[in-house]
Amino acid sequence: MVGKCILVVDDNPASRVFLVNHLKGKQFTVSEAPTGKDGLIIAWRDQPDLVLFDPTLRDIPDQEFISKLRNDPRTSRTPLVALSTDASPARRERCLNAGVNGYLVKATGAVLALEETLARIFTAEPPALRPIKVEEPEAEEPKVEETKGEGKNGSLIVFLSAKGGTGTSSLCANLAMNIQQAQPEARVVVADLVLPIGSIGQIVGAEGKINLVTVSDLPPGQTNVDYFYRNLPKPQTWQFQLLAGSPDPQQANSIKGERIGQIVDTLRSGYDIVILDIGRALSRISLPLIQKADLILLVVSTDQGTVQLTKTVWDYLQTQGIESQKICAILNRAVGLEGVTKAQAEEIIGLPIKTTLPYMGGNFALANNLNQPITIKYPTDTASIIFKETAADMVKRVRSLRDQSIT
Ligand SMILES: Nc1ncnc2c1ncn2[C@@H]1O[C@H](COP(=O)(O)OP(=O)(O)O)[C@@H](O)[C@H]1O
Ligand SMILES: [Mg+2]
Structure with a gap:
């Protein structure tokens, strides 16, 4: 996970700076974009390992931002994680339907949830085959x-x-x-x-x-x-x-x-x-x-x-x-x-x-x-x-x- 490149796209400066510093503290390589358009340009140019963005971008509708990344061969397989100011199920659904890998909401516990999500995405190892447990039905007396x-x-x-x-x-x-x-x-x-x-x-x-x-x-x-x-x-x-x-x-x-x-x-x-x-x-x-x-x-x-x-x-x-x-x-x-x-x-x-x-x-x-x-x-x-x-x-x-x- 260390050294993975994350692009943070968030047009709220305070939130963006916080995320960038936090991720740097976790040993990620971080770049940032203050608008959706800048985000697209940097994502296509640098091809980061993951794009973390707030879908409430003022300059591009969420769906368009996601589709543009998904439909370009340079970023079609890049994990996209939304960390959103908007908790509404409607926006979450829309982003998922367009192809994000995770939708988190900026609220208490968000930092922890973000870390877990990043760990999961970056460490998703090809699963080893495990033997099947043989579990006999419990011969318990029926109630x-x-x-x-x-x-x-x-x-x-x-x-x-x-x-x-x-x-x-x-x-x-x-x-x-x-x-x-x-x-x-x-x-x-x-x-x-x-x-x-x-x-x-x-x-x-x-x-x-x-x-x-x-x-x-x-x-x-x-x-x-x-x-x-x-x-x-x-x-x-x-x-x-x-x-x-x-x-x-x-x-x-x-x-x-x-x-x-x-x-x-x-x-x-x-x-x-x-x-x-x-x-x-x-x-x-x-x-x-x-x-x-x-x-x-x-x-x-x-x-x-x-x-x-x-x-x-x-x-x-x-x-x-x-x-x-x-x-x-x-x-x-x-x-x-x-x-x-x-x-x-x-x-x-x-x-x-x-x-x-x-x-x-x-x-x-x-x-x-x-x-x-x-x-x-x-x-x-x-x-x-x-x-x-x-x-x-x-x-x-x-x-x-x-x-x-x-x-
Ligand atoms: N959303 C998903 N993301 C990643 N892997 C998935 C997802 N859904 C299913 N898989 C994987 O796809 C494979 C096929 O799933 P399975 O449930 O056996 O499909 P089916 O019953 O339709 O043949 C499994 O290895 C499963 O873990
Ligand atoms: Mg099946």
Whole structure:
């Protein structure tokens, strides 16, 4: 980190001087610009390792400043961190949508948050592969009042993408954790239906003996709600219960398709919220689940190919009677700093994008490999704030969509 070059762009002299001195004190090489225009010129000329800027620049609108840097090959991959006078979610969203890597607000604790963010960006090492922890489901005695759960009609949320590698499974696990955390009293279960290999078990660090294949091998009478309450692992810190996916393609071949629908129905009868990772699999098995879903989380990465494919998927889903109000599209910069903006993605796909998740470099995979939720490993990261807000919004949306369908 020492010696990394940071350009500070801030038209408030006091704030700029403070930041420059503070960063110099931390052994960074620092340059500064008093206006947005100067900032662009210096960024393109010197190509610093990171641009730290206050997006409330008087001479250039925030979005334009960010796009200009993102669209120029000299700075298209430079980490951009906003340290803003403006705490409004509207500006934060706008900056994230345009492609910043972090949005911090000038308030108490900002200096610490800034240091953490810089450390994360500069030390994002390529993650080492760690062995998967094998966590047996706790053979704890069931709590008496909880064994009679059948009869619920839990909300169904499915996670879907048009292509692999867009962050579907990571978002599924992390948003599920935030949903459970926001509603500790609710029973939340995540089921990994991605074939031929599921990955949520790896992300949360729980690969027990029970998975989609073993469950679908059991007679339906045996896999009742009670069975899931007692046997599904509840991985540490993630808080929800997990029905892990198929461990390998060989075993995936033996899954009986009709069992999956039954299993999901059983889960809904015992859990308040059932969250499915369907991945990119649009199939005879997954389509009925998507049609039944209360909310469809469509994960879109920012590369042209995925955005185009997402349009194809969305066009198809419309022919299958899926309504746009049930879709919550999230733009995830899983592939790096370049790529389409939110406006471009909306234009191509023909759906509103709910929010944009910034590119987190190796940190995202690192948290995954450590089996930790992003909100716990990097609590001050912009992504953590977005996970919390998106989870809260999902819960609200599910409720209101359900209310509508009842009346
Ligand atoms: N916003 C992001 N920033 C950085 N890396 C990301 C981001 N989102 C996802 N990734 C990484 O992309 C890879 C694919 O994610 P994964 O959740 O397995 O995608 P999918 O389920 O769609 O195949 C993982 O290594 C993950 O850590
Ligand atoms: Mg996946």
